[in-house]
Structures are given as structure tokens and as C-alpha cells.
Amino acid sequence: QVQLQESGPGLVKPSETLxxxxxVSGGSVSSHSYYWSWVRQSGKGLEWIGYIYYSGxxxxxxxxxxxxxxxxxxxKSQFSLKLSSVTAADAAVYYCARQQWLxxxxxxxxxxxxxxxxxx
Amino acid sequence: xxxxxxxxxxxSASVGDRVTxxxxxSESISSYLSxxxxxxxxxxxxxxxxxxxxxxxxxxxxxxSKSETDFTLAISSLEPEDFAVYYCQQxxxxxxxxxxxxxxxxx
Numbered sequence: 001q002v003q004l005q006e007s008g009p010g011l012v013k014p015s016e017t018l019x020x021x022x023x024v025s026g027g028s029v030s031s032h033s034y035y036w037s038w039v040r041q042s043g044k045g046l047e048w049i050g051y052i053y054y055s056g057x058x059x060x061x062x063x064x065x066x067x068x069x070x071x072x073x074x075x076k077s078q079f080s081l082k083l084s085s086v087t088a089a090d091a092a093v094y095y096c097a098r099q100q101w102l103x104x105x106x107x108x109x110x111x112x113x114x115x116x117x118x119x120x
Numbered sequence: 121x122x123x124x125x126x127x128x129x130x131x132s133a134s135v136g137d138r139v140t141x142x143x144x145x146s147e148s149i150s151s152y153l154s155x156x157x158x159x160x161x162x163x164x165x166x167x168x169x170x171x172x173x174x175x176x177x178x179x180x181x182x183x184x185s186k187s188e189t190d191f192t193l194a195i196s197s198l199e200p201e202d203f204a205v206y207y208c209q210q211x212x213x214x215x216x217x218x219x220x221x222x223x224x225x226x227x
Contacts, residue, residue, distance in 0.1 A: 034167070046207060046218040054165055061215040104152040105211040107167035112165050 004096050006114035012090075013120050019085040022096030022112055029077050030054050035099040036079045037107065038070060042092035051099060052079055074115035086099045122146050122210050126219035132227040137198050141222045143208035145189040152212040155184060157194045158205045158221075167206075169194065198224075 008020035022036070026064040029036055030047040035051040050060035060068045069074060093113040100106050123146035133139050144197065156164035166175045168184040171191060176195040181196040195202055205227050208219040 028205070043219050046209075048214075048216040048218075059214055097163075099211075104150075104154075104170040105216075105221035106154045106166060107156075107164075107209070107211075108166050108169075108175065110165070 002098060002109050004098065004109060004111035006094060006096050006111045008114060009114075011117050011119060012086050015036075015085055018081070018086050018090060018094075018118075020094055020096075021118070022079050022081075022111055024077045024079070024098075026087055027098070028074075029072055029079055032073045033101050034100055035059075035101055035104055035105070036070075036072070037097045037099045038081045039095045039097055039107075039110075040090075040092040041095065041113070042089075049094075053101070067084065071117055073119045077084075086118050088118050091116060121213055122149060122213060122217050123190045124210055124217050124219040126206075126208055126210055126222050128222060130225060132222040132225045134227045135200055137227075139195045139198055139202075139224060141193045141206055141224075142171050142217055143191045143193070143219050145191070145210055145212075148189060149212035152184065152210055153184070153186065153191045154209045154211065155182075156207045156209065158207065159203075163195075164207060195224075199206065 005023045012018045025082045037051040038049040052058045071101045072079045095113045096111045097107045098109040125144045155168040158164045171186045172184040185192050188222045205221045205223045
């Protein structure tokens with residue numbers, strides 16, 4: 001069974017870049033069958049950030065698009081999130097998740113989440 | 121963006137009760153609606169996708185249905201482990217969006 005695990009700093013200073021990595025085990029990020037997504041959860045609820053496909057193509061939430069980059073490292077079975085110019089509004093639990101590539105595109109496996117605090 | 125509106129935001133129920141939660145989409149999303157269960161400190165867990173298909177391992181007391189843009193999650197007989205927060209999500213068009221959640225509490 002596939003497992004996803006987020007890792008990265010739990011504290012980021014305002015205006016700096018948040019960086020998180022998701023390591024996938026029991027499955028391959030090189031598979032054409034899945035999108036690899038990031039979702040965050042704060043007091044405002046759940047928010048999809050974006051996904052990357054095995055080809056390297058990505059799709060981002062327009063609300064965050066100017067600040068987000070998602071990348072893939074197939075050699076390490078990892079995908080990563082970078083969110084620049086963070087503010088207190090970016091403090092959240094960040095989840096990585098596997099999403100089916102075929103309709104209905106559901107999210108079937110999630111990591112346990114990584115809490116990120118934004119503070120100087 | 122497609123707005124997903126869940127109701128109620130919370131409910132109190134007893135073990136054995138039948139519970140229904142509704143999610144309304146702001147426009148047509150075909151059948152591309154998922155339901156998740158989330159317990160404190162845990163990630164959301166997929167219960168149902170494509171409106172009514174149970175994810176592997178999910179008990180049959182959970183079911184999903186739709187009427188136009190209104191989607192319903194039903195729990196036929198609440199078990200103690202079902203007390204949690206439930207979210208709907210549309211995957212019809214990006215940005216994928218979630219409902220605000222329904223907390224199911226013990227009466």
C-alpha cells in the first residue's frame with residue numbers, strides 16, 4: 001500500500017520561502033496513473049495548492065499560483081512544494097496526497113501532515 | 121471557483137442514529153464528488169468518491185447520493201468511531217475545492 005510522508009521545517013520566517021518534501025513509498029511517482037498534490041488546512045478550511053504529474057507538468061490554484069512551485073524527483077520518489085513570500089496567512093498543516101489521473105480524479109492516499117508556523 | 125456548501129456545520133447524534141450530511145455545489149460537477157472523514161490530528165481519509173462509490177475498506181453503513189447539484193452522505197447507523205469531521209470535495213474542475221466541514225458529535 002502506498003504511503004506518503006511530508007518533511008521540512010516547521011517554522012518559517014515571514015517573507016521567506018516555505019519548502020516541504022513528500023516521500024512516496026509503496027508506489028512510484030513516475031506512474032502515469034496519478035497526480036501528486038499538495039493540500040493545506042488552516043482555520044479557513046481545506047485548500048488545494050496544486051499538483052504535479054509524472055511528466056513534470058503542474059497545475060496550481062490561481063489564488064497561490066504566483067508564489068507556488070511543485071517539483072518532482074523521480075530518483076528519490078519525492079515531490080516538493082515551495083511557497084515564496086510567506087505571511088501569517090500561510091500557517092497551516094500541509095498535506096501531500098495522491099490523486100487519481102483518471103476521472104473522477106479522487107484523492108485516495110494522504111500523508112500525515114506537516115505543521116508549518118510562520119513567525120519571526 | 122466552484123463553491124461547495126455543506127450543511128449542517130455540526131450535529132449531535134447518538135450511537136445507532138441515522139445521519140445525513142448535505143453538500144451543495146455552486147454549479148454542475150457531474151458526479152465528481154468525494155467525501156472524507158477526518159479525526160483530530162489525522163489526515164482526511166477518503167470514504168466515498170464519484171458520488172457513491174465506497175473506497176476499499178469503508179464500511180457499508182456509509183453511502184452517497186446526489187440530486188442535481190445536491191450531494192448527500194448518509195451513515196445508516198452511527199458507530200462510536202464515526203464521530204469526526206466530514207468534508208466534501210469536488211474534482212470536476214480546478215481549483216479542486218472543499219466544503220467547510222460538518223462535525224458529528226456525540227449527543
